[in-house]
Amino acid sequence: MDEIIETLEKVRATNQRYVLPDFIKPCVALMMEEGFEKGQGLRDKVAFTIATELRRIGKTSEVAEKILFRWDEKNSPRLGFGVIRNKIKSAYRREYTFGCNNELLQSYCQNIDKQFCRYYREFTQLNNLGRKTSNRDFYKYGWQQKLSLSEQAVYHSLIELEKKRGVxxxxxxxxSHREIAEISGVSLNTIGKGLSGLTKYRLITYKPGEPYRWRVVASEIRRIIPIPEPNSKSINSETHKLVKSETGKG
Structure with a gap:
């Protein structure tokens, strides 16, 4: 147990050092605590893995670049700006996602009890929920008659985003609102209204981002699964656990 606590403290320290949210994969946070030497064959692989996780948690490529440049100081020799930028470019262009079965991530999970890993808990819960839901329920419950055309387009863009990211x-x-606008075909100025409407109908949870020049934070969005019926006033218990963990509200 002492070893687990020590590991969790390392994760917390890394998150504070790089200003990372607590839902980053702890195995990646541990990875960021280490430097690697040339010849180990790990520097490139680790850099790319970190970049994919920074994209997953909503960091812009510019912020990811600063974080990885700082991490690269631990390596001997450093990968350098050119290599780091290429890793970020690849990670953000093709939107890779590495899960718990990835060999590199597994090597850092040995001292982390899965009950303390938010990513693993969420993965397990969503796996169970995924077996109980179908996107066809959207039409089965008549949501196409309840929502405006722009709200429908925004909702379906979220499904496409899930598929695109392999989650x-x-x-x-x-x-970002811009990314959703590009996928949905809805004007950029309408995205916020569409997401707020879907939130009102309890089809999604939505935390707006911060599109300021000095602080760019992506919006946090989650579809409620299983898809609820229009008159439903409750959220599936498993989904409620996920929402509660994000908002701190019961």
Whole structure:
């Protein structure tokens, strides 16, 4: 137990050092505590893995670049600006996602009890929920008659984002309004209104981002799974646990 506590303290220290949220994969946070030497064959692989996780948690490529430049100071020799930028470019262009079965991530999970890993808990819960839901329920319950055309387009863009990123239905998504606008075909100025409307109908949870020049934070969005019926006043218990963990509200 002492070893687990020590590991969790390292994760917390890394999150504070790089200003990372607590839902980053702890195995990646541990990875960021280490430097690697040339010849180990790990520097490039670790850099790319960190970049994919920074994208997953909503960091812009510019912020990811600063974080990885700082991490690269631990390496001997450093990968250098050019290599780091290429890793980030690849990670953000193709939107890779590495899960718990990844060999590199597994090597850092040995001292982390899965009950303390938010990513693993969420993955398990969403896996169970995914077996109980179908996107066809959207039409089965008549949501196409309840929502405006722009709200429908925004909702379906979230499904496309889940597929694009290779995550379970109902996974927490980090996305800009611009990205949603490009996928949905809805004007950029309408995206916020559409997301707020879907929130009102309890089809999603939505935490707006901060699109300021000095602080760019992606919006946090999660589809409620299973898809609720229009008159439903409650959220599935498993989904409620996920929402509660994000908002701190019961």
């Amino acid at each position: 379970w239905a109902g996974s927490l998504l980090f996305a």
